[in-house]
Amino acid sequence: MTPNNPILPGFNPDPSIVRVGEDYYIATSTFEWYPGVQIHHSRDLVNWTLVARPLNRASQLDMRGNPDSCGVWAPDLTYADGRFHLIFTDVKRYGRTTVDGAKGASLRDFHNYWVSSDRIDGEWSDAVHLNSSGFDPALFHDDDGRSWLLNMLWDHRPDRKRFAGIVIQQMDLTTGRLLGERRRIFDGTALGFTEGPHLYKRDGWYHLLVAEGGTERGHAVTMARARDLFGPYEVHPDGPVLTARDTPDAPLQRTGHGDLVETPEGETWMAYLCGRPLPASNRCVLGRETAIRRMEWGADGWLRCAEPTPVAAVPAPVEARDQFDKPVLPTAFQWLRTPEPDHIFSLTERPGHLRLFGRETIGSHFEQALVARRQTAFRYDVRTVVDYEPEHFQQAAGIVAYYNSTKYHFLQITAGDAGEKLIQVLSVLPNGEGQSLMGPATPAPAGPTELRAVVDHEELRFAFRAEGAAEWTWLSQTFDASILSDEATLAGLPNFTGAFVGMACQDMSGSGHPADFRYFHYVERLDGD
Numbered sequence: 001m002t003p004n005n006p007i008l009p010g011f012n013p014d015p016s017i018v019r020v021g022e023d024y025y026i027a028t029s030t031f032e033w034y035p036g037v038q039i040h041h042s043r044d045l046v047n048w049t050l051v052a053r054p055l056n057r058a059s060q061l062d063m064r065g066n067p068d069s070c071g072v073w074a075p076d077l078t079y080a081d082g083r084f085h086l087i088f089t090d091v092k093r094y095g096r097t098t099v100d101g102a103k104g105a106s107l108r109d110f111h112n113y114w115v116s117s118d119r120i121d122g123e124w125s126d127a128v129h130l131n132s133s134g135f136d137p138a139l140f141h142d143d144d145g146r147s148w149l150l151n152m153l154w155d156h157r158p159d160r161k162r163f164a165g166i167v168i169q170q171m172d173l174t175t176g177r178l179l180g181e182r183r184r185i186f187d188g189t190a191l192g193f194t195e196g197p198h199l200y201k202r203d204g205w206y207h208l209l210v211a212e213g214g215t216e217r218g219h220a221v222t223m224a225r226a227r228d229l230f231g232p233y234e235v236h237p238d239g240p241v242l243t244a245r246d247t248p249d250a251p252l253q254r255t256g257h258g259d260l261v262e263t264p265e266g267e268t269w270m271a272y273l274c275g276r277p278l279p280a281s282n283r284c285v286l287g288r289e290t291a292i293r294r295m296e297w298g299a300d301g302w303l304r305c306a307e308p309t310p311v312a313a314v315p316a317p318v319e320a321r322d323q324f325d326k327p328v329l330p331t332a333f334q335w336l337r338t339p340e341p342d343h344i345f346s347l348t349e350r351p352g353h354l355r356l357f358g359r360e361t362i363g364s365h366f367e368q369a370l371v372a373r374r375q376t377a378f379r380y381d382v383r384t385v386v387d388y389e390p391e392h393f394q395q396a397a398g399i400v401a402y403y404n405s406t407k408y409h410f411l412q413i414t415a416g417d418a419g420e421k422l423i424q425v426l427s428v429l430p431n432g433e434g435q436s437l438m439g440p441a442t443p444a445p446a447g448p449t450e451l452r453a454v455v456d457h458e459e460l461r462f463a464f465r466a467e468g469a470a471e472w473t474w475l476s477q478t479f480d481a482s483i484l485s486d487e488a489t490l491a492g493l494p495n496f497t498g499a500f501v502g503m504a505c506q507d508m509s510g511s512g513h514p515a516d517f518r519y520f521h522y523v524e525r526l527d528g529d
Helices: none
Strands: 016-020 023-028 036-042 050-054 071-080 083-093 111-119 126-131 136-140 147-155 163-171 178-186 195-204 205-212 220-226 253-262 268-275 290-297 304-306 319-322 333-336 356-357 368-372 379-387 397-403 408-417 420-428 435-438 450-455 459-466 500-507 514-524
Touching: 016 126, 016 253, 016 268, 023 071, 071 136, 071 195, 083 136, 111 147, 126 147, 126 178, 136 195, 163 195, 195 253, 205 304, 220 253, 220 435, 304 500, 356 500, 368 397, 368 450, 379 397, 379 500, 397 450, 408 450, 408 459, 500 514
Parallel strands: none
Antiparallel strands: 016 023, 023 036, 036 050, 071 083, 083 111, 111 126, 136 147, 147 163, 163 178, 195 205, 205 220, 253 268, 268 290, 290 304, 319 514, 333 368, 356 514, 368 500, 379 450, 379 514, 397 408, 397 500, 408 420, 420 435, 450 459
């Protein structure tokens, strides 16, 4: 068995893995993208299929107003008492990172919730609030029948260690009620940024696995163990169990935030996040992805990697042509923040089309009509056809290469002062305190218009033509695709997602003027094609 790493390419971070019988499931973070949490399924740890996005209604998740890279952090998926249990954080306030160390207060809002279901692809329960003391919650089901909630503890006070360790508290698995008092069981190591806890029991030892070192190039997985649930926990004698912090040329960087699963044959595997930097800019436009690695337990009872270096390969290129001829959105696509998708799009008002209702600007944190899919390769070609007749300059629709509200390129059809139909690019850039640049306007064809975006590593180009025309009209400007990455950022802001490409419609007049998209054709290219 040789997994093709990353096994979940594109934005799929913070994996939590569980086996139920012969079935493996991985849950990953979705941050501000809706519905919340992606769950993939496999029978062999090699081939994975998206089977559920369980947080799909307001009684579970409403992220309107959440800042970029907030929302759903680090879901934890377990199975006990005949049900799947999903624990997650909804981050409501991030603030700005303290760039000069731990000076000043750092106020953030993290709310941890629990949902459950008897089927992975069934209807999940309404969310039950657990606590708000920190993020990255996880459940541990002990062999005595008790269940325990773990999470990292956030200390907002001046001159304190923000990541204040791992706390634990008993949880009633029927009601979600927390029992007794929380106890801090682990302070972390010198790597700092102690988060992402997972707890396991083996041979009478409690093994605590955590992410440390921050989620950038210094990321790592560390372990500690204790005979008693509450410690004291002894740190692994070898240091980090998995990291790329000392191998800057490795194809998989930022490795960390892992979770363990055991096969029926007794093998142990770790699912973990990673990033693949672009060769020239060293930026990870694909975001943090999920990889998997075989581990082994030593004679001393400690876990170690079974392979000396991470295995990496280029995933098979994807080609998908979605026609929007069904009443539900194709599975590759998501939208932002709102649990009320009927207010931003429809697949039935004009059969055979995805109708986007013009809402707020696509950089809004509340309600914008933007439907997109993940970029999962360094090279892709996207085409769509849009039927759109803007009435004035406050209305725009088209194709967008998007990271968040501070980083995107929007090829938009809009209108001039005389009502003439125009095409131009709006680029929102993470430069200085932020820039919003409008490119030159070009007359747009009458009637439905085909739009095209081609990305080749750091370069993005746009083109358009009248539907059915033979030749494309290419815009003369080449745009920087590498800004759609974690590394390109305004100072102090979080960047935890990845690049998307999709369709958008905005109407700043408030009239909701719609745009109709007939298809979305996404094709990835390998280097050399």
